[in-house]
Amino acid sequence: MHKVDVEMGRDLYEMNRKIASRLRSLFDEKDIVAIDFMGSIGSGKTLVIEKLIELLKDKRIGVIVGDVTGDDDYKRIKKYGVQVVNINTGKECHLDAHLIEHAVENLNLDDIQILFMENIGNLVCPADFELGSHKRGVVISVTEGDDMVRKHPLIFQIADFIVINKIDLIPYMEIDMDVILKDIQAIAPKKVFLTNARSGEGIRELAEWLVG
């Protein structure tokens, strides 16, 4: 059972990589910067994207929103008047390049400079599936505890940047920020942003780094 699963997996990964590569070429051709936001549910991915849209209002933005079901996040993005497509994966725990290829059919790419892709909320599955983005980020929240980096090393290792969100809640949590930062240094030394997406703290630095 496990053997078959692994072999099937290899084919799926290879096919995904090919489609992701095709997508990246398409984005390059259209001068689009594409960014994939990964992270656990409730870490604040949607709010980070909302605040980025507010800050980058002189840019033409598109958003692909992934959720297992429903359109809650889609509606939150829609109210900013940007182009947005909702993907429901049903039982799948990650977006994949094939789904993104269908999603972009519903976007006018000639009118997009920055494309945000919000992945399904968890720290396991999305790591294995590139979406053709130029940068991949993981959004974590201090409320998740200080052990999530060493517990999910892969997703941080394949990411280009890490957003540590909800820093306003640190005083109410029993967490050690040094542990998180040391784990990042040791396991996945990537660019780190400390944010409170609710107040907007830290989002400008992120926006400048992403599209500056």
Add this chain to the structure above:
Amino acid sequence: MHKVDVEMGRDLYEMNRKIASRLRSLFDEKDIVAIDFMGSIGSGKTLVIEKLIELLKDKRIGVIVGDVTGDDDYKRIKKYGVQVVNINTGKECHLDAHLIEHAVENLNLDDIQILFMENIGNLVCPADFELGSHKRGVVISVTEGDDMVRKHPLIFQIADFIVINKIDLIPYMEIDMDVILKDIQAIAPKKVFLTNARSGEGIRELAEWLVG
């Protein structure tokens, strides 16, 4: 690609169900109550189990701890002196019955009355894989926002009970508890426990319901 994936999936689910059924018979034969804890990372699954162990110290307890990698949770449980086995799933986002069957080989089942199984932290994959438990629960944290029930209906629907944890943090969050409770009523009307695992609040009610 998708078609093959679906057919493969059906076989895997069917095989898992058979092994889970075998496990449940084994637990019944040994008079063991087995409970599967699901929930996102950082929701507090491990701490809830720790507090249950403290409260149920007159019972003989065993724990199977699932994590993608590492042994952080295993060490936390180990210090209570109960039987505990660590499962690292590598890239898999859920435990399955086959993994549990191997894990129980390393437990002395004749000396266990209650078996806690801590699943991999996310609200998508674990739903599809029964582990032979008598009760399945989802632990969510108020820090994850008030939309997680309607965003992940399946896992709540297949669960027997729902633990809403970290209720001490409600005053610092922009969440509406009524939304969560109404969603549960509408989508998955299960037994709900409100807990603050850090202080132990609400854990006694949970313990009594689980093994009373």
